[in-house]
Amino acid sequence: MKECVKNQKNEKFNTYLQVYKMQIIRSLTYKFDVYGNIIMQSIIMLASAFFWKALYAGNDSVQGVGVSDMMVYTVVSSMISVVLTTNVERRISNSVSKGTIAIDMMRPVDIYKVFFAENLAGVTTLIFQNLLPILLIGSIFIGVPVPASKEAFLLFVLSLFMSFCINWFIAVIFGMFSFKVIEMDALIQVKKHLIRLLSGSIIPVWFFPESIKNILSFLPFVYLYQLPLDIYIGKYDSASLTKGLIMQALWVVVLYLMFRFFKKKAEDKVMIQGG
Amino acid sequence: MENMIEIKNISKSYHVVKKGEGIKGALKGLVKKEVKVIPAVSNLNFNIKKGEIVGFIGPNGAGKSTTIKMMSGILTPSSGEILIGGKNVKTHRKEVVQNIGVVFGQRSQLNWDLRLGESFELLRHIYRIDKTSFDEMIDTMDEILGIKELQDKPVRQMSLGQRVKGDLVAAMLHSPDVLFLDEPTIGLDISSKYALRKFVKEINEKRGTTIILTTHDLGDIEQLCSRLIIINNGKLVEDGNLEEIVDDIAPYKTLVVEYYDEQIPQHEKCEIISTEGNVAKYRFFKKEITAAKLIEDLGKQKAIKDVSIEEASIDDIIRIAYEGR
Numbered sequence: 011m012k013e014c015v016k017n018q019k020n021e022k023f024n025t026y027l028q029v030y031k032m033q034i035i036r037s038l039t040y041k042f043d044v045y046g047n048i049i050m051q052s053i054i055m056l057a058s059a060f061f062w063k064a065l066y067a068g069n070d071s072v073q074g075v076g077v078s079d080m081m082v083y084t085v086v087s088s089m090i091s092v093v094l095t096t097n098v099e100r101r102i103s104n105s106v107s108k109g110t111i112a113i114d115m116m117r118p119v120d121i122y123k124v125f126f127a128e129n130l131a132g133v134t135t136l137i138f139q140n141l142l143p144i145l146l147i148g149s150i151f152i153g154v155p156v157p158a159s160k161e162a163f164l165l166f167v168l169s170l171f172m173s174f175c176i177n178w179f180i181a182v183i184f185g186m187f188s189f190k191v192i193e194m195d196a197l198i199q200v201k202k203h204l205i206r207l208l209s210g211s212i213i214p215v216w217f218f219p220e221s222i223k224n225i226l227s228f229l230p231f232v233y234l235y236q237l238p239l240d241i242y243i244g245k246y247d248s249a250s251l252t253k254g255l256i257m258q259a260l261w262v263v264v265l266y267l268m269f270r271f272f273k274k275k276a277e278d279k280v281m282i283q284g285g
Numbered sequence: 286m287e288n289m290i291e292i293k294n295i296s297k298s299y300h301v302v303k304k305g306e307g308i309k310g311a312l313k314g315l316v317k318k319e320v321k322v323i324p325a326v327s328n329l330n331f332n333i334k335k336g337e338i339v340g341f342i343g344p345n346g347a348g349k350s351t352t353i354k355m356m357s358g359i360l361t362p363s364s365g366e367i368l369i370g371g372k373n374v375k376t377h378r379k380e381v382v383q384n385i386g387v388v389f390g391q392r393s394q395l396n397w398d399l400r401l402g403e404s405f406e407l408l409r410h411i412y413r414i415d416k417t418s419f420d421e422m423i424d425t426m427d428e429i430l431g432i433k434e435l436q437d438k439p440v441r442q443m444s445l446g447q448r449v450k451g452d453l454v455a456a457m458l459h460s461p462d463v464l465f466l467d468e469p470t471i472g473l474d475i476s477s478k479y480a481l482r483k484f485v486k487e488i489n490e491k492r493g494t495t496i497i498l499t500t501h502d503l504g505d506i507e508q509l510c511s512r513l514i515i516i517n518n519g520k521l522v523e524d525g526n527l528e529e530i531v532d533d534i535a536p537y538k539t540l541v542v543e544y545y546d547e548q549i550p551q552h553e554k555c556e557i558i559s560t561e562g563n564v565a566k567y568r569f570f571k572k573e574i575t576a577a578k579l580i581e582d583l584g585k586q587k588a589i590k591d592v593s594i595e596e597a598s599i600d601d602i603i604r605i606a607y608e609g610r
Contacts, residue, residue, distance in 0.1 A: 029410075032403060108392075
């Protein structure tokens with residue numbers, strides 16, 4: 011008995027780190043998806059770069075942003091989309107509709123921490139498999155995306171971290187709906203396109219009418235892409251920066267609280283499909 | 286002996302959205318939802334002692350799996366409480382599940398894309414099992430199931446029998462006191478079934494593990510279960526050991542007697558259920574008379590050529606229990 015206790019003290023367990031490691035091994039099992047993703051992302055990136063170049067023809071700057079900044083914007087936006095890849099809503103809805111959620115829930119773990127570790131592992135592999143190739147392709151065909159300044163880059167990293175949190179909480183809250191609504195595919199698509207359109211990932215929000223811009227500044231979407239991108243290309247002053255970062259942090263907190271609230275509610279809603 | 290599992294008046298009902306028929310019904314469902322409450326389990330009460338092997342049986346849809354899932358902390362009961370090792374499953378979920386193992390015959394907890402050994406290693410971290418006890422357990426399991434040769438095989442390449450073996454080991458890695466097996470023999474061939482039964486017997490004898498299994502396989506019941514709990518429509522129907530239940534449901538035996546001619550004698554303590562030429566079938570209650578006495582009495586009246594005794598088969602007993610008397 012004493013022996014056993016000693017052993018347990020000698021070994022420190024980090025369950026979620028192990029989940030992370032195993033998930034990396036798993037995501038390396040299927041290599042084919044990777045190439046498809048690189049090609050698709052590159053096409054979107056190159057197409058929007060050429061689109062902006064054509065629009066800028068003859069103009070030095072639009073809304074205070076020059077064509078070279080716009081090119082940086084396009085490349086970095088593609089890179090952010092890799093970091094903000096999340097499959098947690100699919101992970102939950104698949105487990106619920108196939109009934110494997112029972113397996114997740116019978117273990118002495120917090121399932122949401124497991125989902126988070128799995129998501130982080132997915133992003134880690136994607137950084138090597140997608141982000142770096144996209145950076146390379148972007149640098150060759152469009153231009154090296156240099157940040158506006160050292161300070162801008164550091165603030166960008168901070169803002170991107172919060173974007174990651176916002177993105178994950180939105181996804182996990184969506185995922186939790188599948189405890190109530192079994193088929194989630196359509197909803198996930200709606201969410202995906204809403205984010206595409208309203209976050210500034212393809213069209214910067216500056217090009218939207220003033221009134222819509224105002225409304226969007228209260229919604230979480232612009233804090234996924236627009237804010238970190240603005241910071242990266244140096245399109246900020248101290249007032250807009252403070253306001254932006256505070257709003258972003260606020261959304262992290264609000265979404266975290268919503269997550270906690272729905273998590274409690276979802277626990278009683280669990281239904282296991284198929285026997 | 287102490288109670289390992291206490292089920293106190295639990296009920297569970299599901300809320301199901303009622304859908305109308307056809308396109309009209311589907312459209313109506315979009316606007317107004319009718320929620321139907323379906324009771325899966327109602328007012329279930331029973332205790333299971335440490336070291337018992339309990340067959341938890343019932344027809345399809347009786348609420349077996351729901352109850353197993355409530356006991357293993359996956360589902361929460363709508364009312365009532367479940368204690369495992371004295372701890373409430375709902376309020377102490379993490380502590381309780383640390384002490385139980387679950388195998389679902391129809392789905393695996395092993396990771397499809399990983400090798401079996403990697404899945405075990407992940408579980409070692411999830412349950413915080415130190416390396417020495419982990420290795421010991423793998424050795425023990427290897428003796429019973431022969432698991433080591435499978436360690437390097439990816440789970441997706443395994444046969445069903447191999448996968449179930451893997452799942453059994455996975456459920457035992459953290460040396461749980463309670464093991465739930467939900468239809469573990471489903472789809473298995475005879476030798477895999479044999480291996481599974483041997484596994485159940487051995488871990489019960491050697492480690493004193495309390496085992497609850499649901500099954501539709503009568504062989505499992507006959508060979509393994511010291512006690513049966515039969516539920517139907519979410520309610521407890523029978524609880525006791527196999528013989529008690531047999532006595533309860535079918536307290537009679539049938540004596541078939543062949544005489545030398547067609548004159549059939551009678552006896553006041555049994556009834557003739559059929560005669561065919563010189564063969565008669567007598568039904569008698571075990572409590573009232575023994576077969577030997579009956580044969581002796583009948584033999585005094587007429588010379589007997591041959592006798593045989595028919596008992597209700599387990600098959601019949603279970604069917605009667607399911608269908609209700």
